[in-house]
Amino acid sequence: MPTRRILSVWFPRLGADRLLRRLGDLHGAPFAVLEETGQMQIVSALCPLASAAGLRVGQPARDAHAMCAGLVTRVRNPHAEAAFLNALTRWAGRYSPWVAAQPPDALMLDVTGCTHLFGGEAALIETLTQEAADLGVQAECGLADTPGAAWALARYAGRGVQHDRSGDAIDQEARATRSRAAKRRHWERGGAAPAAQTKGAAPRIAAPGQTRQALAPLPVTALRLDGETAAALARLGLRRIGDLTGQPRGPLARRFGKGLLMRIDQALGAVPEPVSPHAAPPRFATRLSLPDPIGLREDVEAALARLVPRLCEMLREKGQGARAVRLEAYRCDDTATWVQIGLARPADQSERIAPLLAMKLDDLDAGPGIDILRLEATQTEPVHKTRPAGHLDAGRAAQQRAGRDTALEDLIGRIGARVGLDAITRRHPASSHIPEKCSSVQPAAWSQPAASGAWPTPPGPRPLLLWRPELVTAPESPRPPATFRWRGQDHALAGATGPERIAPEWWLDDPEWRSGVRDYWDVVTAGGARLWLFYAHGAALSPGWFCHGQFA
Incomplete structure (x- = not known):
């Protein structure tokens, strides 16, 4: 059985690459993507020019603008980046049928038995990296026997070891001790490694069975550890993975917990770590190729009579119902047009979908003629199966389907086809x-x-119309005033019913209810207007009379 081989593909500039594909040439200006953190904006992704200017991910936006005056920025859209990563997941399916997305910026591929199709492992990585560059995306790859090792090689191989400025670093020692520290090979005692040591950094491909040797020179952060654990290990002088693998497991578990040992075992293959492939969403679509172009409404309706039942059959096989259906028409001049409908409830019956599509056929421009018609359910929801029922239950359900329930849903769908379902x-x-x-x-x-x-x-009558409380000019007395002024007109009291006391929700700070407890009155004026007035007893605001609504 061949050794399992895992390829990790990391897109370090995913957010910037996605936007640069759309923005195009920025005339050599550095570009950065900013992320809102609540208190300030920080840098989320950088283009190569911005990185060369000294900017870094996680840097406050104000510092980035101060360091690079010509910096062009855009705000991060996490949902668009997730959709872009899903598109890259489908693209990576050409290299392996077993592709898993690792949000927010990586993919994991099981390439066992696939590398010979591309000329070997190195050729596969070179091809993938070049094709990603052709798409405008920078990709860093790592290949090993385990997902943890591939993840580490993709991000840290060839970069050397990054160190914290702890107290034993050589650049913090006194000048008189530096010559002696160099003789002690300080980088093996916890100090910063010299530049010469990074030349022999681990390659991005770990040969089968050589995972431990490939991971040994990498920093401990390559084990996917949290920042506190990595900093604590660095203070003890354990900066490389090779320093950890040679330590007794008992003291490490007592001091850092089982999570550290689990990450080590995952990277070395002692603990299995499955790669769950990305499941492609089911697509419900059917098409009809026509021998001759058509343009008459009757011809399109005849085509729909064949497409809609076929689509409904596909939906029923998967237990789904359509909530949005799109009809695409491809013309003979290589252009296309489409119309879309929405349904109030998920449906898999032709008699509920076809009438809504027929209402939209007038918006379908046939042009010189239509060659192909394609019908797709762009949005679906599960439709639960019905349970077996007796004659009484079946009759009652049939009456409900023929009367209130289905009729209301169809009415909502018909009106929504004209004005939109959201209206x-x-x-x-x-x-x-x-x-x-x-x-x-x-x-x-x-x-x-x-x-x-x-x-x-409700404890009392409620008006037909409600609005924000409007000030009423009247004496500050809890009793209804004999005369009052509202909306620039004087009114005389003809009758009043009440009061109905309503207290504010004390657990919420509602600005509209800072006037305190209210006494509501059903007031009839001499002119025949029936108003809903209340007297606010005053809390954070002054007391007084207000009008809140009007009865029919």
């Missing part, structure tokens, strides 16, 4: 006694109707 909303009860918070607005296509009895009965 259709419904109100849901919320757990709050505050009038303006007792309900929430949710999209109708992505929410269920409120159950019967879910709406609590």
Whole structure:
């Protein structure tokens, strides 16, 4: 059985490379990607010119601009970077069928039995690196028997050992002791290694069975340790992996915990570390190639009559329902157009998808003629299977499907095809006694109707219209005023019902309720207006009368 071979591909400038592919030539200006940390912006990724200017990842943005006046920056988009990494995962499938993404900036490939197809391991790495460069992405590779060793070689091989400035470093010793320190070969006693020692750094390929020797000159941070553990090991003079592998395991476990030993064993292959391949998302699409170009609506409807049932059959096989469907039309002049529909509920029935597509056919520009029609469910959701039911349950379910449930969903889908699903909303009860918070607005296509009895009965009548409290000019008295002024008009009191006292949510600091406890009154004016007034007793703000809404 061949030895397992793992290839780690690291993209050290993934964020910058992604944006530079889109921005194009910056006329030689250094480029950096900034990340929001809440308190300030820090550098997340750099282009080679910015690194050559002395900038580093993790540096505050203000320091980077001070060091490099011509620096061009963009804010990091983690979601776009994740999508770009997924695209690179699909691209790496040409080198191995076993590819796993390691967010945020790396891939792991099991290339066992694949390297001979590219002329060997070194040729495989050279080909992958060159093709990544052709795509505008810098890639660093490491190949070994274990994922941990490949990860370490990709990031640290050939870079030498990075040291902390601890007290035993040679550049912190007195001048009189430096000659003696050099004779003691200080880099083997915990000091900084000289430049000559980095020339023999580990290669990026560890031969089969030579993992321990390849990892020995690498720093301990190559074991994927946290910063505190790496700093503590450096203070003890254990700076290289070779220094750790020769130490007794018992004292290391007592001082640093089992996590350090697990990382060592993973890198050396004593503890298995599986590589889970990236599962390609299922695609639900079907196409129809036409012998002659078509352009009439009747011809497109006839084609849909064949495409939609085929798509629904594919969805049912996987237990999925379509939430968004796109119809693509490829013209004979090598151009394309498309239309898209959304559904209020996931569906796998032709009679629910086809009418919505028919409503969009007028927006489909056939041009000189359509050669190919392609139908794809771009967004799907699981559809749970129904349980066996008796005659009574089956009849009741059929009535619900034919009446309220399906009809409402189809109506939402039809209206959404014209105005957009996000424009259709419904109100849901919320757990709050505050009038303006007792309900929430949710999209109708992505929410269920409120159950019967879910709406609590308020202690008093509620107005049809609610707005932010508006000041009412009236005497500061808890009793309803005989006359008051609101919205530039004088009103006379004809009747008042109340009060209904509502207290603020004391566990929340709501700026709208800093006026304290409110006494609400249902007020009828002499002009016939029915208003909802309240008297605020005052807390952080002064007391007074306000108008909160109006009844029908």
